[in-house]
Amino acid sequence: MKIWNRIKVKVLAFGITMSILPLASLGYLNVRTAEQDLLMSIQQRNTDLVKGIATDLGQLITGIEDKISTAGNIYGETLLQQDRESQEKFLYIFLRDIPAVEDLSLLNSRGIEVMRVSKREVITPQKLSQVDPKLLTQKGMVKHYLTADQRTMVSLIIPIKNRLTREIKGGFYVQVNLRSIMNKIITRYGNQKGAIFVVNRDGKLIAHEDFSQVLRQTPVSSSLAVRQFMEGKENAGRIPLRYVSFTGEEVLGVYAPIKQLGWAAVVEIPVREA
């Protein structure tokens, strides 16, 4: 009898173990797979988000360039020969119609400002200056900088060329308020969790939805997504790029290049929030 009882107990114990153990193992595997799938889907969403941001930012800046460039191609050479008042009238139209443009100069072929208009500064003939004439051989963004009142600005050069000979006759020197552009983009995309920021090719922070990070020049190159951009590696987004961010937090990060500017937009979402 005792033997039977012992056998019964052992069979019961074996039965319970063999039903719980596989279930528990399967359950654990399912949870792990689901977690991976969730991370992949979050990362895919991040990838789409960061591509959208990069595209928007690039297009907004090139949109400004194109607008002024088109006018420059048609009227630029004539404008350089007109009187100061006509030049001023022309520049004021752009200042009015392009909200992100803060300051706009008309340059002659030697890089000397012949006219300038500004939304904040009072401009008198004595305040006109000169830029390096070599800049006129470029087109597009030439520098970014911080103003005294903490606005991140981008300088664009748009050369004016003779329509036939393509000789450089002068140019437009445009100061664009990057912070106002970023604010618009962040309002569009910023209901997402995590952080959105922009870096240049050297891994330096250019813009961040927490603007104080830009002012403090927080070093961000320890983030893997930033390093991947700096090294020119493609971020496939297929495998979750999970790493410890410059903030010290474990994140899912992804970047997308902003080709027009040579920068990258980066999105990092803390794993605990994902």
Place this chain on the structure above:
Amino acid sequence: MGKKVIYILMLLTGIIVILGCQIASKTEPTKWSVGILAASNAKAEKIVGFKQGLADLGITEGKDVTYIILNAQGEREQLLPLARKLVHEKPDVLVATGGVEADALKIAAENQNIPIVFIGAASTVQRGIVKSFIDPGAQITGVDNYHAELAGKRLELLKKLLPYVQKVIVIYDPNVPPGYTSLKIVQNTAKDLGIVIKTIAVSSRTDFKTKLNRQSVQNYDAILPLSSFLIETLTQDLLAFSWQNKIPVMGIIEQEADRGYFAAYGVSMYNQGYQGARIVAKVLQGQQPKQIPVETPDNLELVVNLRTVERLGLKLNETGLNFARIIIK
């Protein structure tokens, strides 16, 4: 025995369900409350912009946030008592719709650890609201509307719109930082532009009525009021004076041009509120105000009121008009 077991199981199930519901209800998003202090109805448009700004960031009234709005109805002495009342409500963040409101809230909220955000205040460093733009210093930050710093630009644009202007009356309140800060800037700009200015210091409405009269503005071409709470409350008086004496006034915000000044240059009330909303959203989401730099306005607009131009018989120059974003007809 069997029935007892069933009853016990039913009781256990019921307890689990009730506990589960309570846990579920506890995990609903927390509602925030935002206390807003306004000195007068003139700030209404800022509040509209502010609410819209938060809504665009996904923080909607009723669902995510409740607003407690107290308005001093133009009575400055009511600001501090109202500020204390707001602080007593213990909101998640206090919002000041201007500089005088920020001053009152800063006093009322001392040692309360409630963050304060100003949605458009002038000369915030000079008046001691913040330490600096980059490092506000305390539990307060926001949008500086740059009214003082743009005073010179307003004088320049006045000249662009009306090139014949050679002599300008400058009205200012000498008792407040935006007043004397703007005055210095205007004096320097006037020198650069070759404009003669005559300053009239105004400390009260009586002062204004006494000092501003037909004789005092004789041979002057325009009036440039400088930013201050007092001057803001005198808008209607200045407008009546402008129309009576056919002398144009260059205002600071769109609403002033809308009310009848011939033009205005600066950031609109709506945009001050809208821009400030972004900072409030950061605070609501856990950032400390001292970590958030003060912002200057992103959207500056020149507004011209063509009705007033016609009424005053003014002839506007096209150069200045080309820069005007909104033209009230």
